[in-house]
Structure formats: C-alpha cells, structure tokens
Amino acid sequence: MAYDEISDLRFFTVLVEAGSISATARSMGTSPAVVSRRLSRLEERLGASLIVRTTRHFRPSETGRVLYERGVQIIADIDQLQNDLSIANTVPQGTLSIGAPVELGRRQIAPFIASFGERYPQLKISLALAGEGLHDFSDCLDVILRLGMPDTQGATVTLLATTRRVLCASPAYIARKTLPRTPQELIHHDCLCLRRHKTMTVLNRWAIGDDEKRDVITVPSRLSTTSCEIIHDWALAGQGIAYKLLCDVSQDIESGKLIRIFPDLYGEKTDLYAVMPPRHNASANVRTFLHALREFLHSSGGF
Missing domain, CATH: 3.40.190.290 (D-Maltodextrin-Binding Protein; domain 2)
Structure with missing residues (x-):
C-alpha cells in the first residue's frame, strides 16, 4: 500500500471520528477548505461519495462506512507492524535529532529524553522545540513529533499515542x-x-x-x-x-x-505522530527511540 493511500486512510478515520469538516480542520491544525479539498480528491480517486452532508447530518455513506471500518483495522495493523520493526537490533550510538512542539517537548519529551540518554550513553541527542507545525526536514531532524495528522507528502508517519x-x-x-x-x-x-x-x-x-x-x-x-x-x-x-x-x-x-x-x-x-523524512529508512537510533517513547507515553497519565 502506497504512503498516499495510508495517509488518506488516516485522514478519513480522523474525519469520521471528528464528525465535521471544521472539527477535522481543528484536529489537523489546518483550514476547513483544505479538509474539504482533500475529501473531494479522495472521493474522486475512489469514484464514490464517502460522506453524506446536509444541514442537519454529517455521516459516512455506505461506502464511507466500509472504508472507515476496514481502514481502522488496516491502520492498527500497520502501526503494530511498525512498532514490531522499531525494536532495534543494535545498541543506539552516534547522533539523534528530535523536533517537538514547545509545550509537549518541554513537559513530556525533554524528561523522557534525559532518561533515555542515560540508558544509551553512546548516543548524543538534540531536541529542537518550535510552534506546532513549524518544523520541517530542512531543519536536519531525524524525526519530528507532531500533534495532529501530518500532511508531509512522502514522509513516513507512525501513530504514537492519543490524548x-x-x-x-x-x-x-x-x-x-x-x-x-x-x-x-x-x-x-x-x-x-x-x-x-x-x-x-x-x-x-x-x-x-x-x-x-x-x-x-x-x-x-x-x-x-x-x-x-x-x-x-x-x-x-x-x-x-x-x-x-x-x-x-x-x-x-x-x-x-x-x-x-x-x-x-x-x-x-488529538493524536501524536512521529514523522520521518520522505524516502528515509528510519535508523536503529530512531526505531529504538520511538519504541521507548511509545511505551513511556502509554504509561504516563496524559495519554
């Protein structure tokens, strides 16, 4: 399955669960117009209407319901596969650069990185904080943590946790x-x-x-x-x-x-995603980091 198809499945599940174009836009940190255009492109590609929209109702069509139910399972299987593959076979070493939103980065990610670094003293870790959605891969980052579904074309995206x-x-x-x-x-x-x-x-x-x-x-x-x-x-x-x-x-x-x-x-x-550069195979450092971070987030009180 191509990245764009997986990304479209994630987008559609967010849309159905949000219950409206505007709520989806807020969840993704974008505008309702962008969400509407993406839905239209998806419907055009599949050749079917996916959402029934009236002044009183917003619900998936019969085709949309099938896509949502199958999509939820497919996404769960993909995330589980990525989780299984993320366990590193070698001890992390070298460098690792992480980008994160300011508040999440300071309150949750920074303390985790400190303890993670103690476990792997041969690994040099840097943390870059910026406003939500302001990081991109021109910042020379190995992985970007993003609240809300990313729209970076061609990137490798994995779901970490939900808050x-x-x-x-x-x-x-x-x-x-x-x-x-x-x-x-x-x-x-x-x-x-x-x-x-x-x-x-x-x-x-x-x-x-x-x-x-x-x-x-x-x-x-x-x-x-x-x-x-x-x-x-x-x-x-x-x-x-x-x-x-x-x-x-x-x-x-x-x-x-x-x-x-x-x-x-x-x-x-709101979902927390890890985003890796387009056409970039995650290193052992990144895989080990994300595996440990996912466990940390699921054991913390906020996710």
Whole structure:
C-alpha cells in the first residue's frame, strides 16, 4: 500500500471520528477548505461519495462506512507492524535529532529524553522545540513529533499515542468563582483561549462531552494568546478556565495545582505522530527511540 493511500486512510478515520469538516480542520491544525479539498480528491480517486452532508447530518455513506471500518483495522495493523520493526537490533550510538512542539517537548519529551540518554550513553541527542507545525526536514531532524495528522507528502508517519482536551482551572480561580454545573455555564466564566498564528483567529468554540453526546460551546475569551504555554501559565495563576491537552496538564492535575472541571467529560481527541523524512529508512537510533517513547507515553497519565 502506497504512503498516499495510508495517509488518506488516516485522514478519513480522523474525519469520521471528528464528525465535521471544521472539527477535522481543528484536529489537523489546518483550514476547513483544505479538509474539504482533500475529501473531494479522495472521493474522486475512489469514484464514490464517502460522506453524506446536509444541514442537519454529517455521516459516512455506505461506502464511507466500509472504508472507515476496514481502514481502522488496516491502520492498527500497520502501526503494530511498525512498532514490531522499531525494536532495534543494535545498541543506539552516534547522533539523534528530535523536533517537538514547545509545550509537549518541554513537559513530556525533554524528561523522557534525559532518561533515555542515560540508558544509551553512546548516543548524543538534540531536541529542537518550535510552534506546532513549524518544523520541517530542512531543519536536519531525524524525526519530528507532531500533534495532529501530518500532511508531509512522502514522509513516513507512525501513530504514537492519543490524548484529549480537558477543562481545568487553579484552586484559586475555583475559590473565587462558582464552578460551572453544565458546559453551557462556561459562557459565564473567564476563559483562556488560543489564537491562530498570523490570522489571530480566536479558538473559542470548545467541544466537551462523552462518547454519546458532545456540546460545542462558544466561550467568552477574557485572555487569549497564540502560545499554549502562556495559556497554561495563566491557568496556574488563577486567571481562568483553560481547554488544554491532558498530556500538558496531567502532572499539574495530579499534584493539585490544577483541577479538572467536568472530570467525566472530554474535549477533542488529538493524536501524536512521529514523522520521518520522505524516502528515509528510519535508523536503529530512531526505531529504538520511538519504541521507548511509545511505551513511556502509554504509561504516563496524559495519554
């Protein structure tokens, strides 16, 4: 199976699970127009309509349902195969360059790299942090960690873990305000919102719910920024409620610095991928690193 076909399968599973073009775009860190064009190209290539879209419904067609169900299994088999092959037969040595998003890199990946480096002292590891989606392979990186499905043509992509967004606030904020009893009551609270780089579009439509029902609430944005870390810092300082990836705030929730609001509900799902350069066979260093990182992430509280 060609990379483009695998990539299209991953894209379509994300689309079906997200439940809308706009939610898929947010999950992938792109625009609804890009998602719509990619869906159209996939339908054209397969010669079939995959999604039934009306003003009231968004669901896979019969062909789309078959593609989704078979695609989920195919992707799982591919990821398992890559996981099995990733176990290195030799001791890692030489150099390894990793790119990661800023907050995830600082809070999760950097501590892991420190312990991984102690296990393999002959390996010299460098970690480059940048805003989500800003890394590319002109940065001379062996592997890029990416939240949301990558769109790098020809790259080797493997799923590492899945996290979700949660609502959280500091004990100081909760002491000052009455906790929302329902997601709809978020409109009466101080909410800390991300903005897109360049366009400065505020991301204030927060999806929250369970496996059966999800509400999308347009929250008031009292403070907003393009930095995930600043949102985190504001939440710790008691400035309001944040809509954060669980992997970024799990340690603070465990320590009590932040408290989950609606602990039985979740926001949007986000996948963490490892991306290797196009037409590049992953080295033993990369395979061993990803195998160990996957185990670490699955044992941590945020994934």
